[in-house]
Amino acid sequence: MTGKMYQHILLPIDLNQAELWDNTVERAVSYCQAFGSQLHVMAVLPSFGMPVVGNLFPKDFAANARKKAEQKLQTFIAERIPPELEPRCFVCEGKIYQEIIRYADYAHIDLIMMAARGDDESAYALGPNAERVVRHARQSVLVVREQIAASGSQPLS
Numbered sequence: 001m002t003g004k005m006y007q008h009i010l011l012p013i014d015l016n017q018a019e020l021w022d023n024t025v026e027r028a029v030s031y032c033q034a035f036g037s038q039l040h041v042m043a044v045l046p047s048f049g050m051p052v053v054g055n056l057f058p059k060d061f062a063a064n065a066r067k068k069a070e071q072k073l074q075t076f077i078a079e080r081i082p083p084e085l086e087p088r089c090f091v092c093e094g095k096i097y098q099e100i101i102r103y104a105d106y107a108h109i110d111l112i113m114m115a116a117r118g119d120d121e122s123a124y125a126l127g128p129n130a131e132r133v134v135r136h137a138r139q140s141v142l143v144v145r146e147q148i149a150a151s152g153s154q155p156l157s
Helices: 015-035 061-080 096-106 128-136
Strands: 008-013 038-045 088-093 111-116 140-145
Touching: 008 015, 008 096, 015 038, 015 061, 015 111, 015 140, 038 061, 038 096, 061 088, 088 096, 096 128, 111 128, 128 140
Parallel strands: 008 038, 008 111, 038 088, 111 140
Antiparallel strands: none
16 A cells, blocks of 8 residues: 555544543544644534525624634643644535535545544434545545443443
C-alpha cells in the first residue's frame, strides 16, 4: 500500500452536545497523529433561510447564529485538539447528513468519524444523521460509541 492510510479525516460535531464527543475526538486525534492525517472539523446549522421558516426569525438571525457557532467551534477545537494538528474547521448550513456527505466528497475525505450515543435506551441504535451518513457516504465511516450507562442492562444474546 502506498501513501497514507487516511489522508483526510472528517469529524462532524454537534455543538449543542459537544460533551458527547469526547471519545470520538480522542480517537480522531489519535488517528491523525498515527497516520499523519489532516483533520477537518465541521458543524452544521439548520437552514434558517428557507422561505417557510426564514420569515419567523429576525433578519440577521442566521448571520448571528453562524458567527456564534464559529466561535463555539473554535473554542471546542482549542480545548480538545492539539494545535500541531492544525485542523481545518468550518460551519455550514443545511441538512446535517447531506452537508457531511457533500463536504466529504468535496474535500476528498478518506474517513468520517461520528459519535453515537450509547445510553441504555439507544445502545443498539444510531441517531438518524449517523445512520444516513453510514448508509450513503462513499467514504469509510467510523462510528464511535460514547459511554454506555451501566444500569444492569444485559447485552443481546
